[in-house]
Amino acid sequence: MNTKEILNLDIKSIWHPCTQMKDHEKLPIVPIKSGKGVYLYDFEGKSYIDCVSSWWVNLFGHSNDYINSKLKEQIDTLEHVILAGFTHQGIVELSTRLIGLTPKGLDKCFYADNGSSAVEVALKMSYHAHLLDGKKRFKFLSLSNSYHGETIGALSVGSVELYKKTYNPILIECITTPVPKNDEEVDFALTKLKEVLDQEGENISAFILEPLIQCAGGMHIYSSVYIKKAVQMCQERDIYVIFDEIAVGFGRSGSLFAYEQCDVVPDFLCLSKGITAGYMPLSVVMMRDQIYQKFYAPYEEQKAFLHSHSYTGNALACACANATLDIFENQNIIEKNKKLSEYIVSVMKNLNEFDFVANIRHKGMVFAFDLIGFLPDRRVGLEVFEAGLKLGILLRPLGNTIYFMPPYVIEHHHIDYIFDSLKTILKQIKY
Numbered sequence: 433m434n435t436k437e438i439l440n441l442d443i444k445s446i447w448h449p450c451t452q453m454k455d456h457e458k459l460p461i462v463p464i465k466s467g468k469g470v471y472l473y474d475f476e477g478k479s480y481i482d483c484v485s486s487w488w489v490n491l492f493g494h495s496n497d498y499i500n501s502k503l504k505e506q507i508d509t510l511e512h513v514i515l516a517g518f519t520h521q522g523i524v525e526l527s528t529r530l531i532g533l534t535p536k537g538l539d540k541c542f543y544a545d546n547g548s549s550a551v552e553v554a555l556k557m558s559y560h561a562h563l564l565d566g567k568k569r570f571k572f573l574s575l576s577n578s579y580h581g582e583t584i585g586a587l588s589v590g591s592v593e594l595y596k597k598t599y600n601p602i603l604i605e606c607i608t609t610p611v612p613k614n615d616e617e618v619d620f621a622l623t624k625l626k627e628v629l630d631q632e633g634e635n636i637s638a639f640i641l642e643p644l645i646q647c648a649g650g651m652h653i654y655s656s657v658y659i660k661k662a663v664q665m666c667q668e669r670d671i672y673v674i675f676d677e678i679a680v681g682f683g684r685s686g687s688l689f690a691y692e693q694c695d696v697v698p699d700f701l702c703l704s705k706g707i708t709a710g711y712m713p714l715s716v717v718m719m720r721d722q723i724y725q726k727f728y729a730p731y732e733e734q735k736a737f738l739h740s741h742s743y744t745g746n747a748l749a750c751a752c753a754n755a756t757l758d759i760f761e762n763q764n765i766i767e768k769n770k771k772l773s774e775y776i777v778s779v780m781k782n783l784n785e786f787d788f789v790a791n792i793r794h795k796g797m798v799f800a801f802d803l804i805g806f807l808p809d810r811r812v813g814l815e816v817f818e819a820g821l822k823l824g825i826l827l828r829p830l831g832n833t834i835y836f837m838p839p840y841v842i843e844h845h846h847i848d849y850i851f852d853s854l855k856t857i858l859k860q861i862k863y
């Protein structure tokens with residue numbers, strides 16, 4: 433097929449995610465033929481540097497030789513088996529490794545096949561665990577500006593209005609407490625949290641948060657001091673704490689997991705996205721053994737956690753996840769990323785020269801800045817996106833926040849090219 437054929441068939445048959453399809457009357461969809469390393473290639477051979485890791489999932493480049501080989505091995509052995517009543521080597525290895533990599537308190541793995549489903553699992557399980565203790569706690573607490581996915585439960589605990597507004601009448605009950613906007617607001621946010629806990633604490637099953645970086649909420653980086661104290665306040669009141677590390681896990685935050693920088697252990701840890709380095713859908717919820725033990729009883733409907741997805745713990749996905757952990761182990765990725773991150777920061781700083789570039793920020797392997805001072809209905813982020821494509825860089829801004837969240841295999845010359853291109857683009861932008 434050539435570009436034209438693909439685009440014609442695409443627009444006839446596909447409703448793309450998170451997209452106003454009418455936008456594509458003017459802005460063509462980009463058909464991708466192949467990928468290698470940080471590059472994606474279209475059907476005309478034009479390359480695009482994947483600056484967003486294909487929606488934050490890719491870690492070690494497209495078509496990574498090592499992961500490919502592990503996936504091919506697995507495909508000739510076992511592609512999938514039902515996980516209820518059955519198991520396989522890949523998932524046993526993966527679970528043992530994840531438990532080994534995380535502290536005591538994250539002792540068991542429950543699998544699903546995407547991030548939102550992991551959030552659903554954690555929400556349902558935390559509610560159910562209280563129920564088994566004879567407590568009906570039917571509310572959840574989350575932070576303002578948070579994002580936890582787009583299924584009904586996950587959407588309910590999120591608070592990015594853009595995704596939520598339309599569905600508000602059909603969502604489950606949830607309380608929002610303010611995330612600190614900056615370090616000066618930590619005390620204020622903790623006071624607000626205390627107020628909510630004093631009033632509603634007894635009704636709350638769980639507090640869910642994205643530690644350190646609210647990614648979909650405009651790459652908002654916030655204080656580990658707040659997180660540590662907030663977690664303690666909730667755990668003191670028997671409110672379970674769910675860390676949604678779906679986006680920040682696997683090195684994005686600068687450590688393998690973000691909780692490491694917060695000096696706390698959550699009761700539930702949700703992981704997905706980077707878990708297979710961008711290869712296959714997989715997610716896992718890790719939790720305390722005490723929670724598992726509450727459900728460990730002779731069969732009774734009320735005591736079993738009757739939750740499953742058809743592709744739960746898929747063997748191909750587990751092979752990719754194990755290969756991903758191999759790379760972390762063998763290539764000292766976290767340390768290497770520190771140097772890479774320093775370089776990116778040094779280059780990104782040069783964007784200071786533009787009056788309309790504000791809040792240049794980073795944490796680990798997440799980099800962002802905002803375009804400010806434009807008329808409210810101007811989609812300047814979209815303008816940057818379009819101009820980026822022309823220059824062979826795939827940026828997908830969040831509104832007027834431009835972010836850079838590259839695969840960890842990105843090299844200095846790519847980074848130079850990206851930020852030179854960004855400068856060219858920003859120079860052409862007029863107020």
Ligand SMILES: *Cc1c(COP(=O)(O)O)cnc(C)c1O
Pocket residue numbers: 546547548549551579580581582642647648676677678679680704705
């Ligand atoms: C992407 C994301 C989710 C949802 O994961 P999906 O696989 O897209 O359902 C949940 N929480 C956070 C923080 C995310 O970034």
